[in-house]
Amino acid sequence: MMELFGRRAETATLDRLLARAADGAGSGLVLWGEPGIGKTALLDHAVSAAAGATVLRCRGTRMEAGLAFAALHELLWPVTGRLDTLPAPQAAALRGALGLSDEPANRFLIGAAVLSLVSDLARDRPVLVVVDDAQWIDEATAHSLGFVARRVGTDPVLVLLTGHSDPSSGPWEGLPALEIGGLSDEDARTLLSASVPEARPSLIDEVTRTAGGNPLALHELPTLVREPDDAPLPPPGGDPVPIGPRLRRAFQARVEAMSAPTRALLLLAAAEDRGDRLALHRAGTGWDIDATTWDDVLHSGLLRTAGSRVEFRHPLIPAAIYDGAALSERQAAHRALAAVLPPSAVEERAWHLAAAAETPDEDVAALLELAAEKSLRCGAGPTAVRTLRRAAELSPAPADAARRLAAAARATWDAGDADTARRLLDDAARLESETDIARASHGLRGILEFTTGIPERAHHYLVRDMDAVSGPRSTVGLGAVAVRAAWSAGRTDLQHEALRRLLAVDAGVDASLAEQLPTLRTWWSCYDETGEITSIAPDRAGDTVGRIVTAAWELLPPMPLVLAWGIEGSLRDVLRMQAAELRRRHELAALAVVLSQTAVLDLAAGRWDAVETDAIDGLYLAEEVGADHVATQCRGTLGLLAAGRGDEPAVEEHTTRALEVSVPRGVRALTASAYWPRGRAALLAGRPLEALSHLMPLAEPGHEAAHPTFAMLAAADTAEAAVQVGRFDVAESRLRAVATWAQRSDAGWAHATVHRLRALVRGGPTAEDSYRKALDAPGAADRPFEHARTRLLYGEWLRRARRRADARSRLATAAEVFDRLGAEPLRRRSLREQDLADAPTARRGPGPAATLTAQELRVARLAANRMTNREIAAQLLISPRTVGHHLANVYPKLGITSRGELTRIDLHGDLRLRVGVHDG
Structure with missing residues (x-):
């Protein structure tokens, strides 16, 4: 092994990482520093020290930096025979990236494929991945290798990269880095x-x-x-x-002393940058470059050959030669190289001609546009963006420049860079009208705003651009997102406006689109044209899910709306299969969305352990790809889960983070999804007044958290809190709202909730029948948390009716469900009620009210008539504070816990329950 002077600390670090990788603890490391500082020598040391390892090595070059997956091709070419060991989707995608097939590329899928391939190789022996001059490798490869380097922690794999600058940002962000300094x-x-x-x-x-x-x-x-x-x-x-300029001047001085043909050959080699010796031979035909010239260049030691390839002794040499040449000489070299490239080399020829262009040139711009389209088909979005921006610079007509900038914006958005996409759209808008920009970018302005910005503004852009985009499918896509944006903003008026526009679209000959359009009315229209409620049978709604789930994401309804319709069962199964497939293929952006949706449905279905796993995974993935609204949805779901478990610090953390995003942007759906957990947490902790302060705004027009869907889903919590503080007007309004929705949707959960709230809010002789109907409603048991809450309320009612044996049975079943879910507040409440039900059942003499003082009895009777403390105080000529003191004594004496329960006790006669049920 070659001795490296002054590099004991660096080589020790590399040796340690190699040893750890051999033991199965993989990692990545970026060595960075100025050109010539010794990074390549350290890589050579690692390769020599990795005895018995599989070494995959490549090096970035300036010319191939614009060619999608060029470096990946060099890196993986020796092991392409192992592609058949990969899952079929990954193998197909990787073959497309390597030019072995026409398979369209997916950046995340290709990254997953590279990771799978490297992990598979590591089963045989440790793997060392070495990437020199990583600052020049193409962006598509960079993203794939960054993905791999961050995920080899449990494999015997070491990924080493070198670069010129600090990798704290860009594709290597988050990887450990080691700066290489000068020698003593x-x-x-x-x-x-x-x-x-x-x-x-x-x-x-x-x-x-x-x-x-x-x-x-x-x-x-x-x-x-x-x-x-x-x-x-x-x-x-x-x-x-600075050593860079010093060395460049030294190399340039040496080159200037050479003959003109030799200088020309070196310049051609520096401009070609791919090491294609045949291309250099062809390009040098008109430059007096002959065999003697090649001998002189090779004898100089600056350039060396290996078969049909040539390479410079060090990357600094071609940079010095190229930078030292006059602009006219560089342009001539690029023109000569472009002239000898085959027609299939669209990207290379386009970039050579672009480098040679002195003024705007539509022919070159059009060729660059074709190259960008090829990059997009290969999944190399960043490369396409750079190509389209250069095409815009070379476009003589402002309209063509604007169109290419708009296309670059769309490619930038697809690559996950919303900020740059906005800037490119703004640049395009300064050259052309918004209508033309919308057509060229496929309505990107509204899509960007919907995904990362303000939903009401998104609705405006999307509705406006429905007339600008071409084709009914694009129009429907924008219209569907406009409806979703209005829903997110809690604006039913805007929702109906967008829906009317959407349903008026003529699908033409697109049969599948014509079939999907009617489903949108099912999901989004709460009323028909006459304003009358229209019921939708569950089988029809379920069929709607089956058709939509295979369509574009724009047509899929948001998961809270799916819960409101009560047909999440079929969709949950589909999403679970999608999540498993996406996880296997490592498609991170799509997986984040699916996980966030699955977590919402699993929470309702009582799969709370799965909720925690999926929502946290979805949150991390969404933050990694920059999907703010998806991350916020995950936080809302985690907040609701924490509320059910009684983890109030977690509720506070998740909802605070969610509100930081949703409130400034006016995303009322996300704001409501943060208010609801806060309200539920306070309710289950025994603070009903605080709970109402969070829950009532969901149905308060104009409030930042007002949202009809979430107001409906939280209606049971709101009504229960209202009953506990004597706000029966609020409880009745929530009962009426759910009853209306049950008639509209025929959702099982809505019917069950109506029966439960009737028993809770109105009591009376039909209370028991209502509780039984709530428990037996079709589909009610599919939401075990809510089903157990109904059992708990029914058990409490039975205990107060002194039917202790029946109460114990209901309460025990509820406690078992809460224990399985980890719903600690309600589990404790169920057990407490069981203890009360276990008390002696036979009472001699007068009932519990006999223990009340005369004044306590008066206060209890007035409170049972739904009078407020202030109204009771005014009637009895005492203070509201004294009323509260009396009620605090009344509750434990009567064995109740809230004001609402007073309505079920006969405080005027022999204390029989008003429903007329005796002990039997």
Whole structure:
């Protein structure tokens, strides 16, 4: 192994990482520093030290930086025979990326495929992935390798990359990094003495001072200076001279001393940058480049060959040659190279011609546009964006430039960079009308606003651009998102406006679109044209789910609306299968969306352990890909889960983070999804007044959390809290709202909730029948948490009716469900009620009210008639505070816990329950 002077600490780090990888603890590391500082030598050390490992190696080049997956092709070419071991979707995607098939590329799927391939190789022996000059590898490969490097922690894999700058941002963000600095003077002298044994002490001193510890400079400067007196280096002293410019000037001086054909060949090689010796031969035909010229170049040591490939001794050399050439010479070199490329090399020819262009040129711009389309088909969005932006720069007509900028914006958005997409749209809008920009970007302005911005503004853009985009499918897509945006904003008026526009679209000959359009009325229209409620049978609604779920994402309804319709069962199964497939293929962006949706449905279905796993995974993935609203939806679901479990600190954390995003942007659906957990947490903790302060705004027009869907889903919580504080007007309004929705949707959960609230709010002789109907309603048991809450309320009612055996049975069943779910507040409440039901049942003499004082009895009777504390105080000529004190004594004496329960006790007769049920 070659000795590296002054690199003991760096080589020790590499040796340690190699040893850990061999033990199954993989990792990634970025070595960064100025050109020539010794990063490649450290990679060579790692390769030599990785005895018995599979080594995959590639190096970035400036020219191939614009070619999608060019570096990945070099890296994986030796192991393409292992592609058949991958899952079929991954193998197909990777073959497309490597140019082995026409399979369209998916960035996340390709990243997953590379990870699977590397992990599969690591089953045989440790794997070392080495990427030199990573700053020049194409962006598509960079994203794939960044994905891999962050996920090899449990595999015997080490990923080493080198670059010129700090990798704290970009594709290597989050990876450990090691800055490589210059050598000490002592180590520099040792290196010089070893590499140039014949060097005089004066030369060693001068080079050491000038090189600043850069190993490449220490190697190259002595060979570029025949004698110190003939070509003196700048005098030492003052600030250190940057080694980059110093070396470039030294190389340029050496090149200038060569013959014109030799200089031309070196410039062609620097401009070609792919190492294609045949292309250089063809391009040099008109430049007097012959065999003698090749001999001179190879003899110089600056360029070397290996078969049909050529390469420079160090990447700094072509950079120095290219930068030192005149602009006209560089343009001529690019034109010569473009002329010899085959027609299939669209991207390479386009970029050579673009580099040679002196003025706007529509032919070159059109060729770049074709190259961008090819990049998009390969899933190389960032490469396509750069190509389209250059095409816009070379477009003579403002309209063409705007169109290409708009297309670049769409590609940027697809690649996950919303901020840059907005800037590109704004640049395009300065050249052309918004209508033309909408057509070229497929309505991107509204989509961007809906995904990351303000939903009401998104609705405006989307409805406006429905007339601008071409084709009914694009029009329907924008219209469907406009409806969703209005729903997110809690604006039913805007929702109906967008829905009317959407349903008026003529699907033409698109049969599948014509079939999907009527389903949108099912989901979004709460009333028909006459304003009358229209019932929808469950089988029809379920059939709607089956048709929509295979359509574009724009047509799929939001999950809270699915819950409101009560047909989540069929959709849950579909989403679960999608999540499993996406997880297997590592399609992270789509997986984040599906996980957030699945978590909402699983929470209702009582799969609380799955909720926690899916919502947290979805949250992390959404944050990684920058999907703010998806991350906020996950936080709302986690908040509701924490409320059910009684974890109030978690409720506070998740809802606060959610509101930080949703409130400034006016996303009322997300704001409501944060208010609801806060209200439920307070209710289950025994603070009903606080609960109402969070829950009532859901149905309060104009409030930041007002949202009809969430007001409906939280109606049971709201009504229960209202009953506990004597706000029967609020409880009745929620009961009426759910009853109306039950008639409209025929949803099982809505019918069950109506029966439960009738028993809770109205009591009377039909209370028991209502509780039984709530428990037996079709589909009620599919939501076990709510079903158990009904059992708890029914059990409490039975206990107060002194039917203790029946009460114990209901309460025990409820406690078992709450225990399984981890719903600790309601489990404790169920057990407390069981203890009360276990008390002696036979009472001699008067009933519990006999223990009340005369004043307590008066207060209890008035409170049972739904009078407020202030109204009771006014009638009895006492203070409201005294009323509260009396009620605090009344509750434990009567064995109740809230004001609403007073309505079920006969405080005027022999204390029989008003429903007329006796002990039997």
